[in-house]
Amino acid sequence: MFFDMYFDFGNLKLFVFYFILFSTEVSAVQVHQAPAALLKPPREEVQITCNHSNPDFYMIQWYKQSFHKRTMALVGYVRYSLTAVEESFKSIYNVSGDGRSLSSLQIADSKEFADHAVYFCAVSKARCHKFSLS
Template sequence: MYSLVLLCSYTGFSLDIHVHQFPPALLGREGQSVQLVCSHEHGDLRVMLWYRRRSAEVALELVGYGYVEFKDDSVEEAFRQKGFSLAGDLSGNNAKNGSLFIRSLKAAEHEATYFCAARSSAEISRSLSSNMKL
């Protein structure tokens, strides 16, 4: 008997910035490893974020993000423990790409819709400085 896990992703755009995700839908078997890919053509958007929304939930959960690069701690700890990892190239002024990897699929933990987003690194600097208290 096979258990199947359905993972969906969406391609979106905002202010003429197109972010592409592939594949648009993915059906996997329990125990299988999968990869979701995100890309865009805007060299100045060096931050890539991945979110998850479970079918019974309204809120998005931050899986992780890369700022110029993906590091070992790019994935939130709770997701890292469940087999999630991120990799890709966010450097330079060329097109950006990043992948969300999920190891050892489990329907109860991984069935969801996954979203990728991109933003400029300048926005992070501004938000960090505005949240600092002296």
Template sequence: MIICLLCYFLTADVSLGIQVHQSPFALTRKVGEHVQLVCNHGQGDYRVMLWYQQRPGENALQLIGYGYVEFKNDSVEEPFRKKHFNLAGDLSGNKAKNGSLFIRNLNAEHTATYFCAASKPQYIKYPPAPDKNLLHSILNSVKGAS
């Protein structure tokens, strides 16, 4: 069986005209093989990189994972960790940013279009939440105050 992967990029701030490059553009691989998709850009203050998957026939994008300044062990969202996905790269400093999406042991469910997105960090007025679900933490603190 042959797996087909298409790659595109997204940018969170189109008005700046930031150039995000993703390669390869399209590829096919056999079941069991490994793939590395690469994303890079030269915008030093865009320290967030996100990877998405869109399955054939679906409109929704699924967040695979993201990095802020660096990719950590928990950069990949839970459903994708079990499916042989891994992220790596360097998003630090004011230099060019690069990141990679690795998919190991390809199988039919990996057939999809993959998107890389770049963004500036978003700052909020609330203290950082201990988990990724910031809205849940804010709501709990509001409930506790009432």
């Protein structure tokens, strides 16, 4: 279970971030995300890290679930050492790291209420399939 909370104390606005902490084992991969919860004032940078134990998995994706939505959006990913951030998130989000072990998601200027959400990572082996129409 996770929640977002917004507090307004006059000029001081605080946002409570609750992150899903993944600690699971699938195909011999343990995934850990930190911090589990975070409280930061607006305009202060936020950094979340994700690491896993199996270098055969070479892609780490970052997802966002907004306070008012049940759907998730892909923020960005790192595949090996190549990073990508989705176009709609490029203004304040940055992804870094190496998909074989560790990645960070930075939120540079979290002043918008829409940026305060549940963020989580996932690891995978990307696969390309070629289909032919015969």
